[in-house]
Amino acid sequence: MHMRSSKSYVIFHYRMNTEKKIVTRFAPSPTGSFHVGSARTALFNYLFARKHHGKFILRIEDTDKERSKKEYEEEIIDSLSWLGIDHDEIHRQSERTDVYKKYIQKLIDDDFAYISKEEPQEEGKRSEVIRFRNPHKKVSFKDLILGTIEFDTTDLGDFVIAKDMDTPLYNLTVVVDDFELGITHVIRGQDHISNTPRQILLLEAIGATRPLYAHIPLILASDRSKLSKRHGATSVLEYKEMGYMSEAFLNFLALIGWNPGTDEEIFSFEQLIEKFELEKVHKGSGIFNPEKLDWVNKEHLKLLTEIEIEIAIKKVLPSELKQIEGYSEEIFSKIIPIVIERISKWSDIATLVKEGELEYYFTQPSYDSAQLVWKKSTAEDAKKYLEKVIELLETMNTEDFNSLTVKDTLWSYAEEIGKGDVLWPMRVALSGKDRSPDPFMISEVLGKDETIKRIKIAIEKL
C-alpha cells in the first residue's frame, strides 16, 4: 500500500493513535484433547493480535465441573507452548464465579433474567434455573469474514444462563468475560455463529460494548465430515509426537482458510504475523490434508541450518539406532545429510531405522549373493568388475576419499563396462540393499578401508 496523498497519511496516523488496542482471546474448554481446529483458532487470534501489537488472552472455559479436567488444561498449555503461541494473560472461569454472580444478580434485578421453576424431565436437571428473558427481537451483526448475519431471537426462547447463582453457563460467562477483559475481536470457529445472537442479547442486557466478530471456517476431514479420531490424528500433541516442526504445522494450519494472495506458501512464524489479514480469511471450510502437511514440513526442514538439524535430530534419535552394532556418533553425523533428504518429518527417522535403512552405514550388511548381480551380467562378471573397483580404489588417498573423488576414480571404468554392471554390485556390496543412496556417498561414509573390505567380502560370496 502506498500513501497516495498527505491526506490519507494523516487519516492513517489519526486512526493509529485513537483506535483502542486490539485484544483477542482464545477460549478453549478443557473437556477433551487439544484439537487441530482449536490450534488454528488460537493461531488466528494470536496472529491478529501480534500483527496489530495488541494483546492475546488465554481463557480456560472450565465452568462445567463434571467435564473439565486439569489434565486437559495442561494439554492446552503444553500444546500452545509447543506451537509457540504465548499469551499475555491467562484466566480461568472456574476462578471467577463471584464476577458472574454479580452479573446474574444484576440481570435479575433489572428483570432481564428470572428464576424459573422447572419440572425436571431428565435425571440431574434442576427444579429451579435462571433464564434470560428473551426480548424476541431481530439481531444482526456484521461478521468480519462472513458479512451481515441476521437472526430472529424468538426461536431461541428464554434460554438458561445459569443453573444457580454459583453455576453460570457458557453464554453468560463468555459475554461477561469478553466485556470485563476488554476483548475487541472475537475470532472463533463458525460453529459458534448460532451462539452469537444469544451473546449479543446478553451483552446488551448487561450494557457491554459489542466486540467485532470474525467467524473462521472449520477444518473438516477428507470426507467433509467433522474431523474426529476415526480420521487419524486430531490432537496437536500427536503431531508433535509424529515429529512435525511446530512452525511448519502452524504454516500448514494457517493455509487452511487463509493465504496472502500470492503464490508463496512457506512462511516462518514471523512472516505469518506480518502477512496475516483477517480480511483474507475464507468463508468456506477446508479439508485437513496430511500429504500437504508433510510437504510443508519438508520445506521447513530444508530451511534449517546444519546446526539446527544436528540439534533437532539428536533429540529424536530412536534408541534402536544406538543399539545397532558398530554405531558411532561420528558415523551418524556423516549420514545426517543423507537422512534429511529421505525424511519429511522427524519420526521418519525411526521408520528408517526400523526398516534397516541405516544399519549398513555402521555394520557389514548381510545379503544374498544373487543380489550382487546386475540384470543380465553374470556372477563371474560381477566378481571381475568388483576386483577392478578395488584395484582402482587402492590407488586412492585415505584422506582424500569422498563421494566426488571416488566417483572420479571409478567413473570412466564404469562407463566403459556399463554403469549398472559395475555400480550395482558395488552398491549392493556396500549396502546389501536393492535400494539405497549411490555407492559414492556410501563409500564416503564408510571410508576407504571399510569400503574395500566390504567389496572383498562380496567377491568372496561370488
Place this chain on the structure above:
RNA sequence: GGCCCCAUCGUCUAACGGUUAGGACGUAAGCUUUUCAAGCUUAAAAUCGGGGUUCGAUUCCCCGUGGGGUCACCA
C-alpha cells in the same frame, strides 16, 4: 426438520465484471550419473445446476441442488 453459513481441479487456493481460469499438494509420464530418495520438465484435472442483470459473468441478484454448522440445566 427449523434457523444460520458456505460452494473454482481429488485437496489447499488465485483471478478491479473482460485471463488460453493461474499456483501448490497429490497423481502419471519423462529427464538427470546403475537402484532408491531428492531435483527438474511435462501431462491429466475445476468455476454445482437453472434463470436473470450486463456488450460481457468464476465474479452481482434470484431459485434450486449439494455440503457444513447449530438447535442442552456442554462449551
